[in-house]
Amino acid sequence: MLRRPLAVLLLVAWSTAAAQTHRPAPPPAVARDFSLVRAEYSGANALDVVAFMDHYFRVPGNTGFNASLDRVRDILERAGYQPESTAAPGARLTYRIETRPLRGPTWEPVDASLSIVGQDSALLRFATNRNMLAIDSYSTPAGGVIAPLVFAGSGSPAELDSAHVAGKVVLVAGPVRRVFADAVTARGAVGVLGYSMPGYTQPDVHTHSIQFTQIPLDSVHRSWAMPLSKAAYDALRAALDRGPVQVHVETATKIYPSVERTLIAEVLGNVSPDQRFVFSAHVQEPGANDNASGVGTQAEMARTLAALLRRGAIDPGRTITMIWGNEIEQTRNFLADDSVRRRDIHWGVSLDMTGENTAKTGGTFLIEKMPDPSAVWTRGDDHHTAWGGSPVPLSMLHPHYFNDFILDRCLDQAAATGWVVNTNPYEGGSDHTPYIEYHKPGLLFWHFTDVYYHTDGDRLSMVSADEMKNVGVSALVSALTLTSADGPTTRALVSQIEGDGRSRLDREYALSAAAVKAGGPAAHEVEILSAWKAWYVGAIRAMTDIELGGTSPETGRAIDAGAADIGAYADSLIAKLTP
Numbered sequence: 016m017l018r019r020p021l022a023v024l025l026l027v028a029w030s031t032a033a034a035q036t037h038r039p040a041p042p043p044a045v046a047r048d049f050s051l052v053r054a055e056y057s058g059a060n061a062l063d064v065v066a067f068m069d070h071y072f073r074v075p076g077n078t079g080f081n082a083s084l085d086r087v088r089d090i091l092e093r094a095g096y097q098p099e100s101t102a103a104p105g106a107r108l109t110y111r112i113e114t115r116p117l118r119g120p121t122w123e124p125v126d127a128s129l130s131i132v133g134q135d136s137a138l139l140r141f142a143t144n145r146n147m148l149a150i151d152s153y154s155t156p157a158g159g160v161i162a163p164l165v166f167a168g169s170g171s172p173a174e175l176d177s178a179h180v181a182g183k184v185v186l187v188a189g190p191v192r193r194v195f196a197d198a199v200t201a202r203g204a205v206g207v208l209g210y211s212m213p214g215y216t217q218p219d220v221h222t223h224s225i226q227f228t229q230i231p232l233d234s235v236h237r238s239w240a241m242p243l244s245k246a247a248y249d250a251l252r253a254a255l256d257r258g259p260v261q262v263h264v265e266t267a268t269k270i271y272p273s274v275e276r277t278l279i280a281e282v283l284g285n286v287s288p289d290q291r292f293v294f295s296a297h298v299q300e301p302g303a304n305d306n307a308s309g310v311g312t313q314a315e316m317a318r319t320l321a322a323l324l325r326r327g328a329i330d331p332g333r334t335i336t337m338i339w340g341n342e343i344e345q346t347r348n349f350l351a352d353d354s355v356r357r358r359d360i361h362w363g364v365s366l367d368m369t370g371e372n373t374a375k376t377g378g379t380f381l382i383e384k385m386p387d388p389s390a391v392w393t394r395g396d397d398h399h400t401a402w403g404g405s406p407v408p409l410s411m412l413h414p415h416y417f418n419d420f421i422l423d424r425c426l427d428q429a430a431a432t433g434w435v436v437n438t439n440p441y442e443g444g445s446d447h448t449p450y451i452e453y454h455k456p457g458l459l460f461w462h463f464t465d466v467y468y469h470t471d472g473d474r475l476s477m478v479s480a481d482e483m484k485n486v487g488v489s490a491l492v493s494a495l496t497l498t499s500a501d502g503p504t505t506r507a508l509v510s511q512i513e514g515d516g517r518s519r520l521d522r523e524y525a526l527s528a529a530a531v532k533a534g535g536p537a538a539h540e541v542e543i544l545s546a547w548k549a550w551y552v553g554a555i556r557a558m559t560d561i562e563l564g565g566t567s568p569e570t571g572r573a574i575d576a577g578a579a580d581i582g583a584y585a586d587s588l589i590a591k592l593t594p
């Protein structure tokens with residue numbers, strides 16, 4: 016018997032994985048797109064972009080950020096995209112680079128080292144810890160500075176006061192981002208060293224790993240801060256336990272005026288070019304997976320679309336837009352800058368951390384869903400990630416089919432390749448959030464838990480070309496399906512979403528029945544099931560924006576029937592709960 020409960024448990028934990036193997040065949044148009052895109056998309060091309068960007072610590076406006084954008088622009092040009100300003104009439108492949116002022120100067124690291132005076136080798140060197148300098152740190156004078164080291168606990172104002180930090184280097188058990196202004200700007204410390212590696216980075220295993228961070232720009236004191244690895248922090252604490260310590264710190268950085276560039280490429284629709292499916296990939300941050308992989312995945316998507324369009328294999332009716340630039344801002348600007356354009360932006364996806372080689376990084380591919388009832392009541396096989404999420408209010412829910420539609424396409428890809436696909440409830444923190452702000456369907460393609468997340472261990476060797484291909488193919492087929500859907504395809508999708516709704520309602524009913532059996536209030540479970548009912552009735556009703564050229568009467572009838580059927584099915588389950 017034990018075996019069985021274990022089998023059931025496995026089924027629940029990886030319900031998504033189990034669903035992978037017993038998948039209904041995708042609608043014919045979708046299957047066709049899969050075979051076209053799988054044949055054209057090259058994971059190696061996406062990895063080339065990652066290899067190029069891995070050389071740079073990218074911050075909006077700096078050398079690495081701009082070189083990465085130029086690299087993608089060159090790929091677009093070679094693939095046949097024309098600059099929008101000079102494009103021939105009727106051109107279907109265009110791009111432009113938008114320029115905006117930055118709020119302050121840009122920044123880039125050059126070199127750094129941290130040593131205990133009297134010890135031969137440095138504790139930290141930039142060459143082996145690229146994240147050892149907090150963004151917006153200034154350079155020390157040539158040769159560096161030598162100063163007494165003082166420990167100030169967690170760096171609270173009271174602890175800083177009692178440590179008398181003026182003229183000293185402050186060591187804290189906490190994030191330098193939080194302590195810097197109090198220690199340097201307010202109390203005249205020379206600089207700050209701090210340790211605050213989150214548990215999911217396994218600092219006891221990866222003792223030399225450092226997560227990048229940022230401090231407030233202080234052009235008066237022109238100081239610096241260093242997030243520490245576990246090994247460096249332990250060595251400094253041990254040295255202080257032995258007696259007074261002097262540290263020698265050298266930093267070299269560039270801080271200079273610049274502008275924010277955003278690269279936008281479009282495959283213009285031939286029927287409803289104003290209606291859009293939008294992808295975004297942010298360029299900044301030092302990581303290979305976060306987010307050179309998203310940039311590379313999307314660049315290869317753009318090349319693949321151009322190749323298929325130019326040989327007449329695809330002909331999207333709506334526009335597919337791809338944005339590369341400053342995280343979240345790029346997407347918020349695209350939505351905010353033009354209210355007419357915004358009205359017809361139907362779908363948005365953020366490609367952020369798409370390349371994890373999960374055998375090395377841990378974790379799985381995840382679809383972070385737009386807010387649905389699982390983000391209000393997170394239970395069963397829905398789990399928040401170690402990144403962190405909290406319940407959302409019901410008022411944040413805007414029923415839509417996008418979560419299930421996208422999951423279905425990823426599961427189609429998984430069924431063909433053995434790829435592991437999971438989902439997590441809405442958490443935020445990437446380019447999908449502006450869509451949620453505008454009550455539009457938007458979601459995130461990412462991976463978690465990545466043990467190298469935001470650390471200087473997130474380098475090229477942690478990136479998988481196959482993983483980026485799985486993500487890129489699923490993303491592209493999703494966009495091609497929704498930008499070219501005819502009546503039969505739309506109706507096939509309606510019945511698929513209805514099927515997804517039934518299996519979700521079945522799972523929720525099983526959880527609710529168990530909760531009531533365990534003595535829980537039935538009214539609470541009815542509220543949850545009613546929310547899922549409203550979700551799927553609304554999700555199917557929202558499918559009126561799929562059929563190209565507008566919903567035909569036949570499709571309209573299918574949508575009405577599907578919404579009515581799923582509503583009735585939910586009611587039958589609710590009735591069973593409250594006999």
Ligand SMILES: [Zn+2]
Binds near residue numbers: 305306
């Ligand atoms: Zn990211």
